[in-house]
Amino acid sequence: MAFNILNEGEESKVICEILMESNIEVDVDDPNYLKYFTVKGEALFECDECDSRWSSYNTTIKIDLLRQTISKKYTQKCKTCDYWATPLFSRDRFERIMNKVINKYEDRTARNGQRVLQVEDEFSGHTQAPHMEEYCERCQELGEPCWNQNAPSTIQQDDNSYV
Numbered sequence: 001m002a003f004n005i006l007n008e009g010e011e012s013k014v015i016c017e018i019l020m021e022s023n024i025e026v027d028v029d030d031p032n033y034l035k036y037f038t039v040k041g042e043a044l045f046e047c048d049e050c051d052s053r054w055s056s057y058n059t060t061i062k063i064d065l066l067r068q069t070i071s072k073k074y075t076q077k078c079k080t081c082d083y084w085a086t087p088l089f090s091r092d093r094f095e096r097i098m099n100k101v102i103n104k105y106e107d108r109t110a111r112n113g114q115r116v117l118q119v120e121d122e123f124s125g126h127t128q129a130p131h132m133e134e135y136c137e138r139c140q141e142l143g144e145p146c147w148n149q150n151a152p153s154t155i156q157q158d159d160n161s162y163v
Contacts, residue, residue, distance in 0.1 A: 005044070005088045008070075014091065015068040018098040024105060026065045036062040036071055037104050041097035043087035047078040054079075058131050059087045060138040060146060063101050077135040084137065 006014065019026070043059035046052075054076075062072040075084040089097070131147065133139035138146040 004090055006091055006094055010091070011070055011089065011094060012068050014094050015063065015065070015070075015098060018095065018102060019065065019068065022102045022106075024065070024102065028066060035066070036064055037101045038062045039097055039100045039104065041089075041100065042093050043089050045076055045078075045085040045087055047081060047083050047085045049083035050078060050081040052078050052080045056087070058136065058147065061087065061097065063098070065101070065105065074136070074138040074141075076137065079135065 038060060040058060040060050042055060042057050044053065044055050056076060059076070060074040061070050063069075064071040073087050075086050077084050131139075133145055136146060
């Protein structure tokens, strides 16, 4: 199966389409609004240095619903040459990730802003599988395993403010 990669503009278009299909209008005045939704999903990585390719179920991205963009794509280090590679998404994989974002948004809205810890199970546990932390930018940022749902830094709220 061919892996047709979305470019940045296409990613934003998918975000917009999914929000419209879900009848979600982001309101920054809503006290339950979060600036970012951090989610995991499957992506392809291609190293610009050595041309190695791999896929990962532990790809983390931050979605900004108001601006309808990906605000952060967490990189993974190539095991061949130690170069940090950026995730690439096919439309169907990105739509699955966006459906997670919509579910998180709707769940948060329904709970009046209260967070509930949930284990993602879309890939039969793969999204929570331990992995080599030294190759994961998200683990490096957190200072602990990103797959550990109960770690304090994985459940704290993202900054809600716009500058």
